Amino acid sequence: MTSFFEAIGGLLTFAAIILAIVWVVTRVKGTNSRHTGQYAIVAFVVAILISLFTGPSADSQTKPDHQAEQQATVKKSEHHAESESKAQPKVKKVVKKAVKANDNQVLLSKLVSYTNHESAGPNGDYYWTNGKARFEVSPNLKAGDYHFAGDSLGRASTAKAVLTYKECESSRGSRQGSPLDPVGWPIDNPRVAITYQLTGRTYHGYLFNRSHSIGDSLLGAKSYTSENNFTTGTRPQNVGADQNGGMRYAEETAEDYWESHPNTTNTIHYETTPLYHAKEEVPRGSVVDIKSSDGVINTEIVVINSVEGIQLDYSDGSSDAKEYVPARKPTTATPKKSTSTAQSSQTSHSPTKSGEWTIAGQGMVYVSDSDKYYSRVTNPGNYQYVTESQAMSQGAQRASRGNQYARP
Structure with a gap:
């Protein structure tokens, strides 16, 4: 409607200008043009009135519309920023999980190579350190809490706990439970002889152990509450070549911290993730991440589930191991004792x-x-x-x- 009046006003202004020109010309020629001048004045006055009528109305409508548009844009921007801010932690968490999964694939490739070659690893003690711990401290786990998970194939997956000095102390003196059979526990667990290149000594005993992901010495009775805290580990995977390697090295890392910090209220975040190749039931090794609340411990340890001189089938735990039979000592006749x-x-x-x-x-x-x-x-x-x-x-x-x- 406003545009219609503006058009009328424009036409009247144009008409007033034409009439004014005609009036001037007729006056110069001496012709009587009194009515022409009057018409020009009337048209010009009406055009001004229309302009005054439509001008404020148009301004008053246009300005609020423009402000509303600006406000809508600002609100939309603020909403987008708020949504982006809320989504950011989730995105970071997803990205970190993806990065860790990729890093674990790299570690798994190394473990497959070591285990295929029946190797004790770079230091000969069935483990190596791999920089700082790579895990996000779960806000749902408080001091003394723990969580054992299984994967989609029913195999033991990540085991995590927030360890305390009190728990370690309460587990001293005796075992707190009986080890549970993990998925992949072999039907046959032969006694074998394993000669370690690192020490030159020979172990005689069972090939496999029910290996804790988080040990009895760290978590006490809680470490026996789920088979998801156990994997089928070779003897050297459990204690290394010198009894202080393999998974034992990771446990001692935490134990040594408690010994140097008696009665501390600090905690240790401890997380073990077994790494499996494809659908195999026996892991090629485990990644252990350990971090104390004061930052004194901040390390990742990769443990190798292998054994020197014995080829394992990681799909079912079978092996080419030869059963060890102790040699009998010759007997000599001796007089009977009273x-x-x-x-x-x-x-x-x-x-x-x-x-x-x-x-x-x-x-x-x-x-x-x-x-x-x-x-x-x-x-x-x-x-x-x-x-x-x-x-x-x-x-x-x-x-x-x-x-x-x-x-x-």
Whole structure:
């Protein structure tokens, strides 16, 4: 409607100008043009009135529309910025997960190469360090919390926990449970002889262990609550070539921190991720990320699930290992001992009790699964009771200090 009046006003203005020109011309020629001048004045006045009528109205309508458009643009921009801000943490989390998954694929390629070549890895002790820890501390896990997960094929996946000094202390003295059979646990677990190039020593014992992702010494009874905290690990994967490698190296990293920070309220974020090749049930190794709340520990350890001299089938845990049969020592005829002497000898080799401790008899020791032997323990059922010479011939070593299970 406003544009219509503006058009009329424009025509009247144009008409007023034409009439004014005609009036001037007729006046110059001396012709009577009084009405022409009047018409020109009337047309010009009407055009001005129309202009005054339409001008403010148009301004008053156009300006608010322009402001509304600006406000809408600002709101849209603010909404976009807010949405982008909310989405940013999720995007970062997804990106970090993708980066870690890609990095784990690179590590898996190395593990496949090592395991295919029956290798003990770059340091000969079935592990290597790989820079700083690569995991996001979960806000859902508080001090003392833990979580064990399985993957789509039912295999043990990431195990994570927020460890405390109190938990470590409460697990000292005895085992807190019985290991559970993981997916891929072999039907046949032969006794084998493994000679380690790093130490030159030979281990005689079972090929496979039910390997904790987060150990009893760190998490206590909680470490036995799910089979997803266990994988089928070779003996050297569990303790390395020198009893301080493999997964044991990662555990000792945390244990050493507690020993140097007694009664601390600090925590350790501990996360283990087994890495599988394709659909195999036995992992080629594990990635262990460890970070203390004060930043003193911040490391990633890659553990190799291999064994020198034995080829494994990671799809079912079978192997080309030869069963180890101990050689029998030749027997010689010896005179029979008197009954009293035999009883005395048997008694001297028998264990005795002293409070919570069981003390080995003369010349006898208790050998742990980690091939450390002790003269006194709190739970003798968890150990092999043999002579000290037998323990040493099997490759066991005297414990240099007490651990979470026993006291030397």
